[in-house]
Amino acid sequence: MILSEIIEAAIKIFDSVRILASADYEALKTELQNLKSIDTSATDREMADTEKIIYKK
Amino acid sequence: MKLKKAAFNAFIGVIFFASMFLLAAFFSGCADRYKTAWYSIKTVQIAAETTDKGIAVSNRYMRKKCQDTNKDEAALKKCIIESREYRALKTWRDIAVPTINSSLMLAIAGTTLAEKTQKKEFDVLNDLRFAICAIVSTAKAFGDLYPANIQNAVLGYLEEAGKVVCDDLK
Numbered sequence: 001m002i003l004s005e006i007i008e009a010a011i012k013i014f015d016s017v018r019i020l021a022s023a024d025y026e027a028l029k030t031e032l033q034n035l036k037s038i039d040t041s042a043t044d045r046e047m048a049d050t051e052k053i054i055y056k057k
Numbered sequence: 058m059k060l061k062k063a064a065f066n067a068f069i070g071v072i073f074f075a076s077m078f079l080l081a082a083f084f085s086g087c088a089d090r091y092k093t094a095w096y097s098i099k100t101v102q103i104a105a106e107t108t109d110k111g112i113a114v115s116n117r118y119m120r121k122k123c124q125d126t127n128k129d130e131a132a133l134k135k136c137i138i139e140s141r142e143y144r145a146l147k148t149w150r151d152i153a154v155p156t157i158n159s160s161l162m163l164a165i166a167g168t169t170l171a172e173k174t175q176k177k178e179f180d181v182l183n184d185l186r187f188a189i190c191a192i193v194s195t196a197k198a199f200g201d202l203y204p205a206n207i208q209n210a211v212l213g214y215l216e217e218a219g220k221v222v223c224d225d226l227k
Binding site: 025028032033035036038039040042043045046047049050053056 | 092109114
């Protein structure tokens with residue numbers, strides 16, 4: 001699970017770098033203008049799993 | 058275990074590559090001030106999302122360690138609640154993430170407006186300041202918990218690219 005998260009993060013960063021490297025300025029701008037919040041899916045999952053243990057009756 | 062270590066090393070390599078690239082983009086021929094502003098915003102977004110992954114991974118390790126060493130339910134809860142990793146997770150999500158989101162939205166709106174109106178005087182780093190400082194503060198407080206040297210990579214390019222002073226933000 002941890003390994004898959006690391007690979008997922010690496011792919012995401014590569015993807016971000018690719019956008020910058022391709023100098024696709026408009027794509028970058030559009031992507032940012034459509035941004036609602038940063039991607040917190042890793043801590044979302046982690047928080048849910050941790051709270052399942054903490055608040056277990 | 059070796060595979061995990063290799064994956065960490067690869068991950069760190071990617072972070073450094075991204076950092077160097079963004080630094081180069083930041084300081085090189087980015088004559089266009091709007092382009093530079095968008096790159097800066099993207100840099101902060103990547104740094105924030107990398108931090109999120111670092112905190113999640115550290116918490117997962119801690120949780121597994123607590124589960125392996127505590128068979129009793131109450132002891133397990135205590136182990137998790139009292140850990141620095143869980144405190145980092147809570148602080149990150151409750152305080153840092155909302156601050157970063159607000160700051161990013163402000164920077165995006167400000168840059169969009171400046172570009173549309175061709176405004177010459179605008180300071181994207183000032184808009185990004187709270188986001189940068191939230192990431193830097195988190196890395197300073199809990200960075201030692203992230204896998205390997207992620208915190209150094211995050212700190213390195215944010216402080217270099219941002220030149221933002223966070224000390225007076227209390």
